[in-house]
Structures are given as structure tokens and as C-alpha cells.
Amino acid sequence: MLCENCNKRTATVHVTKIVNDQKAEIHLCEQCAKESEDILIDTPFNINNFLTSILDSIQESPIKVDYIKTTKCDNCGMAYGKFKQIGRLGCSKCYGAFEEKLPGLIKRIQGHEVHVGKIPKCAGQNIRIKKEIENLKNELKNCIKTEEFERAALLRDKIRALESVPKNEE
Amino acid sequence: MTKWIDDFGAEDDVIVSSRVRLARNIEDIPFPVALVKEKSQGIFTQVQEAISEGFTFTSLEKTSEMDRKVLVEKHLISPNLIKDYENSAIVLNEDESISIMINEEDHIRIQSLLPGFQLDQAYKIADEMDDKLEQKIKYAFDEKIGYLTSCPTNVGTGMRASVMAHLPALTMTRYISKVLQAANQIGLAVRGLYGEGTEVVGNMFQISNQMTLGRSEREIIGNLKDVMTQIIQKERDARATLLANNKIRLEDKIYRSFGILYNARILSFQECMKLISDIRLGVALDILKDIDSNKINRIMVMSQHAYVQKNAGKSLGIKDSDIKRATLVRRLLGNND
Numbered sequence: 001m002l003c004e005n006c007n008k009r010t011a012t013v014h015v016t017k018i019v020n021d022q023k024a025e026i027h028l029c030e031q032c033a034k035e036s037e038d039i040l041i042d043t044p045f046n047i048n049n050f051l052t053s054i055l056d057s058i059q060e061s062p063i064k065v066d067y068i069k070t071t072k073c074d075n076c077g078m079a080y081g082k083f084k085q086i087g088r089l090g091c092s093k094c095y096g097a098f099e100e101k102l103p104g105l106i107k108r109i110q111g112h113e114v115h116v117g118k119i120p121k122c123a124g125q126n127i128r129i130k131k132e133i134e135n136l137k138n139e140l141k142n143c144i145k146t147e148e149f150e151r152a153a154l155l156r157d158k159i160r161a162l163e164s165v166p167k168n169e170e
Numbered sequence: 171m172t173k174w175i176d177d178f179g180a181e182d183d184v185i186v187s188s189r190v191r192l193a194r195n196i197e198d199i200p201f202p203v204a205l206v207k208e209k210s211q212g213i214f215t216q217v218q219e220a221i222s223e224g225f226t227f228t229s230l231e232k233t234s235e236m237d238r239k240v241l242v243e244k245h246l247i248s249p250n251l252i253k254d255y256e257n258s259a260i261v262l263n264e265d266e267s268i269s270i271m272i273n274e275e276d277h278i279r280i281q282s283l284l285p286g287f288q289l290d291q292a293y294k295i296a297d298e299m300d301d302k303l304e305q306k307i308k309y310a311f312d313e314k315i316g317y318l319t320s321c322p323t324n325v326g327t328g329m330r331a332s333v334m335a336h337l338p339a340l341t342m343t344r345y346i347s348k349v350l351q352a353a354n355q356i357g358l359a360v361r362g363l364y365g366e367g368t369e370v371v372g373n374m375f376q377i378s379n380q381m382t383l384g385r386s387e388r389e390i391i392g393n394l395k396d397v398m399t400q401i402i403q404k405e406r407d408a409r410a411t412l413l414a415n416n417k418i419r420l421e422d423k424i425y426r427s428f429g430i431l432y433n434a435r436i437l438s439f440q441e442c443m444k445l446i447s448d449i450r451l452g453v454a455l456d457i458l459k460d461i462d463s464n465k466i467n468r469i470m471v472m473s474q475h476a477y478v479q480k481n482a483g484k485s486l487g488i489k490d491s492d493i494k495r496a497t498l499v500r501r502l503l504g505n506n507d
Contacts, residue, residue: 075198075200076204078204086203088201088203088275088320088321089203089320089322090200090203090204090320091198091199091200091201091204092195092197092198092201092312092318095318102322106322106325106383109322109323109381110322110325110381110382110384111384112326112381112383113314113315113383113384114314114315114383114384115312115314115315115316115317115325115326115327115383115384116384116385116386117316117326117327117329117385117386118297118300118316118317118327118386118387119311119316120304120309120311121301121304
């Protein structure tokens with residue numbers, strides 16, 4: 001049986017839907033089924049399996065990076081393959097070790113790429129100042145756009161003041 | 171005393187409790203999933219040194235299985251924490267409004283749990299606890315993606331804010347699926363009584379933020395608050411409609427449920443939760459008087475499996491457990507027969 005959607009590949013996914021007592025059968029190939037929005041397969045799963053499937057779909061990019069499969073985190077020994085299996089990273093250094101793949105995954109699940117919330121007080125004084133300067137600079141840009149020059153001048157002074165804070169050595 | 175059970179909070183006709191959880195990890199130590207036993211003790215020590223007076227630290231290895239399950243039933247720890255109880259611990263304050271899980275999925279999970287609709291207050295408490303810990307503990311934090319967590323679904327703020335909502339009228343009027351669908355679409359997750367992967371019992375829904383990155387803690391909480399305010403209103407509207415159109419039937423349902431709970435000699439947990447839901451609704455609508463919401467909380471918590479056994483002082487089979495539960499509930503409702 002051919003796939004009802006592309007009419008090219010063999011249909012391997014067969015779904016029976018019952019909507020308002022109307023029975024409808026859909027036959028698709030795996031690829032079209034993955035893309036189809038009205039197939040919601042209701043099987044028990046946990047969040048970790050879910051992540052794994054997202055990772056798999058990210059891997060199906062035109063450029064295949066095969067070597068990543070053998071990548072291991074030097075710090076904790078977590079293999080990328082194992083992370084894919086269990087959906088959990090082994091240590092904070094894994095984020096660096098798997099930097100080829102993780103940002104894509106994080107973007108997919110979080111919808112964002114950059115943290116804007118709390119920053120640890122002691123650990124991140126330099127970072128905090130840097131983030132604040134970034135925020136102020138963005139605000140400054142907006143002020144210039146909207147021709148709020150008085151506010152812009154205030155912001156500029158604030159930025160200068162923050163930039164002159166001596167960096168504390170860690 | 172457990173604050174969320176024994177105290178009162180705003181909007182507690184609909185919102186049973188509010189919780190904020192912060193996930194944190196210690197720099198340079200493998201996450202619990204990759205941790206060897208010796209190192210888990212090191213984390214215990216770091217946390218013990220960082221907490222002040224008024225907090226008790228308990229290694230779960232030193233607790234009985236029953237006590238561990240009771241902690242889960244009081245929602246102070248997750249079912250996940252007791253799976254690897256030999257390597258995990260819990261820190262509690264006196265009124266149990268703060269609990270810190272150690273070596274769950276992350277090294278440290280700070281939770282603040284309050285009665286009623288008090289998300290801002292819960293965040294404030296968790297945030298202050300976090301400040302206290304970070305004076306002694308160096309967290310794994312990345313300039314770009316924030317607090318680093320074992321699962322990328324928590325990275326960023328590491329924060330999960332949630333409320334436990336009792337939504338019987340929306341369920342009865344079948345509006346609930348629409349409401350939950352809408353909540354889902356704007357990035358909120360809806361779960362059962364004990365969180366992730368658990369079923370909805372007694373019309374209790376746990377609603378929480380899904381995304382943890384790219385928004386500040388205040389924004390995440392603000393968003394959840396806005397949505398919940400609307401859901402609370404919808405639930406109250408549905409209750410008012412039920413009262414206006416079906417008052418006698420609603421009263422009948424509530425009084426029957428009360429009658430069973432007040433008199434039953436055998437009570438399964440499922441049945442008990444179903445009936446308590448009706449009682450809670452009856453109290454909220456002032457149909458049942460002389461019962462307050464924290465008495466219902468107590469019944470809800472104490473009628474769970476481990477709690478019933480703890481009360482009996484021994485482990486019980488299902489049959490005996492159901493008998494014991496019925497007795498417990500009768501006593502709590504003032505029936506001493």
C-alpha cells in the first residue's frame with residue numbers, strides 16, 4: 001500500500017481515527033506521519049523519551065554529523081548516545097561537550113536560547129553587570145529611536161558608571 | 171504542622187496550594203544521574219553547612235519506607251526522590267513550607283509550598299532560601315543559558331511554579347478540556363495529583379509553567395498568575411451556574427457524599443478522593459457548614475496509602491487499609507461511633 005500523502009513510499013503507519021462516531025483510516029509512510037499534525041499517538045511516555053525523539057528529529061538535518069555519536073563528556077564520562085537514551089546530562093560540563101547538538105534541542109524545547117532571569121549573586125557579579133549593561137544598551141537604542149533624548153542621556157550615564165566598576169577577580 | 175495543609179490561603183475555595191521549585195546544581199560535581207555514592211555524601215555536607223538553624227536535615231537512608239512515602243503524600247518530596255533513597259536527603263523547616271530535596275534529578279531542589287493562591291510569596295521564600303544557599307555553595311551557572319540542570323527542560327531559571335487547583339464544576343460542566351487545552355497552548359503544563367506522570371484524582375489539577383528559559387522568574391510567575399486568575403473565575407462561574415440551575419441536585423450529590431464519608435466502614439482511596447472532592451465543593455459553596463478547608467486537606471492527605479498505615483502503626487493489606495481509612499475519615503469528620 002502506498003502512502004496516502006506522498007503516494008511514493010510504502011505506507012507503514014496505519015491510524016484509525018474515530019471522530020463523532022465516524023471512523024476514518026489513514027495510511028501514511030513514516031516520513032509523512034512524522035510531519036502530519038493530526039496524528040497524535042497516545043502512548044505512555046515520559047519526558048526523557050520525549051527529548052530523545054526531539055534529538056532524533058534534529059539529527060535528521062541535511063548534514064549528518066556522525067562523529068557526534070562517539071562524543072563523550074571528558075568530565076563525567078557521559079556518552080552522547082547515553083544522554084539520548086536517558087534524556088539527562090551527567091554534569092554541567094556536558095553542556096560544553098555536546099555543544100554541537102544541545103543548543104538546537106534547548107531552542108526546540110524552551111523556545112528561547114538566552115537566560116534572562118536570576119543570576120547568582122556572589123558567583124556572577126561580573127556577569128550581572130555585563131547583563132545589566134546589555135539591557136541598558138538595548139533600552140538606550142529604543143530611546144534614541146523614539147527620540148527620548150533626556151532618558152537616553154540618563155541611561156548613557158548609568159552605562160558608563162557600570163562600565164567603570166572594577167571587575168572583581170575570581 | 172504542615173503549613174499548606176493546616177493553614178489558610180487566598181482563594182482557597184479553588185486553589186489548594188501554590189508551589190515554587192528551583193533546581194540547582196553544584197559546580198564541578200556530576201549530576202545525581204552520574205554520581206557515585208561517596209560524592210553524594212559530599213553534597214550532603216555542603217548543604218548541611220549552608221543551612222541555618224530552624225532547618226532539619228534528614229538522610230533518607232535513615233528513614234523507614236513508610237515515612238518516605240508519607241513525605242511524598244504530603245507533597246514535600248517527589249516520588250522520584252525515594253527511588254534512590256540511599257543517596258538522597260531532605261531538608262525541612264519547622265512548618266514544612268520549605269523543603270529541599272537533595273540528589274533528586276538535580277543536586278538541590280528548593281521548594282516552597284504554601285496554602286491557597288500565594289505564588290509571589292512562595293517565590294520570595296524559595297528565592298531567599300536560594301540566596302542563603304549560594305553564600306556557601308557555588309552553583310553551576312552559565313552566562314548564556316543560566317542555571318545548568320540535568321535535564322535541559324529545566325535549564326535557565328530552573329524554576330517550576332505550580333498551583334494545585336480543585337476544579338469540580340469545570341469538570342462537571344465539561345468545560346475542563348477546553349480550559350486545559352488553552353492553558354497548554356500558552357505554555358502551561360497540566361498534571362495529576364503527584365506531579366509529572368500521575369493521574370488526576372478528585373478533580374485536582376496541578377498546573378505549572380513548562381518553559382524555564384528566556385523569561386525571568388517574575389514573568390513566569392506573572393503569566394501563571396494571570397492564567398490561574400482566569401481559571402479561578404471560570405470555575406466560580408461554573409459553580410454559580412450549577413447552583414442556579416441544578417441547586418437541589420448539587421445539594422443532593424454533596425450531602426450523599428458527606429453521608430458516605432461520615433458513615434462508611436470500608437473506603438478505598440479512589441472513592442475517598444472522589445467523595446472529598448464533593449465535600450470540598452460543598453464547603454466552598456457554603457452548603458456544608460462547620461467544616462473548613464484545612465480539615466478537608468487533612469482528610470485528603472491522611473487518607474492516602476502510606477499515611478493510613480502510619481496511623482495504624484503497621485503495614486496493612488488493601489482490605490484492612492480500606493477499613494482503617496474509613497475509620498480515620500469518620501473520626502476526622504467528628505463521627506466517633
